[in-house]
Amino acid sequence: MIDMGKTIIYYYSATGNSLYVARFLQERLPAVELRSIPEELNSGRFEARADQIGFVFPMHYFSLPMQVEEFLEKVSFKESPYLFAIATCGVPYWGRPFSDMNAILAKKRRQLHGAWFLRLVSNYLPYRDTAAQWRISIRAWFAERKLNGIAKAVAQNDHHDTWQVLRDMRQRYHEEWRERQEMIDGQFSCNTEKCTSCGMCQRICPKSNIVRPAGYPVWQHKCVECLGCLHICPVEAIDYGEVTKGRRRYRHKDIQPKELLHDFSSK
Ligand SMILES: Cc1cc2nc3c(=O)[nH]c(=O)nc-3n(C[C@H](O)[C@H](O)[C@H](O)COP(=O)(O)O)c2cc1C
Ligand code: SF4
Numbered sequence: 001m002i003d004m005g006k007t008i009i010y011y012y013s014a015t016g017n018s019l020y021v022a023r024f025l026q027e028r029l030p031a032v033e034l035r036s037i038p039e040e041l042n043s044g045r046f047e048a049r050a051d052q053i054g055f056v057f058p059m060h061y062f063s064l065p066m067q068v069e070e071f072l073e074k075v076s077f078k079e080s081p082y083l084f085a086i087a088t089c090g091v092p093y094w095g096r097p098f099s100d101m102n103a104i105l106a107k108k109r110r111q112l113h114g115a116w117f118l119r120l121v122s123n124y125l126p127y128r129d130t131a132a133q134w135r136i137s138i139r140a141w142f143a144e145r146k147l148n149g150i151a152k153a154v155a156q157n158d159h160h161d162t163w164q165v166l167r168d169m170r171q172r173y174h175e176e177w178r179e180r181q182e183m184i185d186g187q188f189s190c191n192t193e194k195c196t197s198c199g200m201c202q203r204i205c206p207k208s209n210i211v212r213p214a215g216y217p218v219w220q221h222k223c224v225e226c227l228g229c230l231h232i233c234p235v236e237a238i239d240y241g242e243v244t245k246g247r248r249r250y251r252h253k254d255i256q257p258k259e260l261l262h263d264f265s266s267k
């Protein structure tokens with residue numbers, strides 16, 4: 001193992017893919033501290049002091065999740081760290097997360113040194129059903145191989161750029177998605193006959209967008225469409241329009257539901 005100092009990995013994860021990646025790197029690199037981006041936003045901790053700083057997040061509409069973008073605007077780096085990013089996704093290369101990241105980092109006179117896509121499983125259930133188990137297993141095998149290479153590259157502070165296919169064309173989709181943010185959660189509904197009032201949907205929400213005055217969820221129109229609430233509900237009481245009815249919910253096999261929950265109340 002190469003001798004180096006501390007690494008901070010900021011992660012954002014609704015169904016565990018990005019948390020799995022962050023954990024994978026934590027196990028293979030020395031002195032890695034994981035920090036949850038929603039929890040950093042909630043606590044207002046925006047200073048990062050480490051030799052290496054990484055960001056692991058899902059691709060959302062061909063670019064950054066809204067809260068990852070918000071955090072990148074706010075975070076400040078002390079000294080000159082090695083910066084890297086990994087975008088987990090269902091379809092690799094189609095998008096522009098790293099050029100959008102670099103545009104934000106440029107305002108702080110920084111750029112990414114390493115950037116990688118990592119194809120796992122799409123959790124975007126409104127578009128299509130979760131992949132079959134055999135496909136998930138094959139993707140996991142390829143992902144682990146690629147991750148071993150990424151861990152070695154990060155350990156050596158390697159520079160790594162990547163393809164971002166049709167990145168200019170994809171900007172429009174991302175902007176349109178952001179413009180209709182207040183309408184996103186109008187699509188959610190809860191089957192109150194199935195709901196057991198367990199509260200997991202409320203506790204996974206990275207935006208505190210769910211209240212439960214009568215036990216079941218009510219959405220507050222500041223959703224960032226991570227889809228955590230939809231996937232985590234243990235009785236599948238939550239749906240997104242009609243299209244998700246009967247579709248398989250997803251969570252990365254190595255991540256437990258409780259690892260995805262937030263507890264903002266204690267902060
Ligand atoms: C709102 C939304 C938009 C998404 N857009 C894309 C996309 O443009 N390209 C892609 O490959 N995957 C897309 N996905 C799938 C996720 O990027 C992918 O499943 C990711 O690994 C989930 O990570 P997580 O489990 O850490 O949340 C999208 C998912 C959501 C919820
Ligand atoms: S309401 Fe659901 S989809 Fe929206 S941000 Fe919260 S957990 Fe994510």
Ligand code: SF4
Binds near residue numbers: 190198237
């Ligand atoms: S996670 Fe499901 S069962 Fe639990 S409170 Fe939310 S909707 Fe109800």
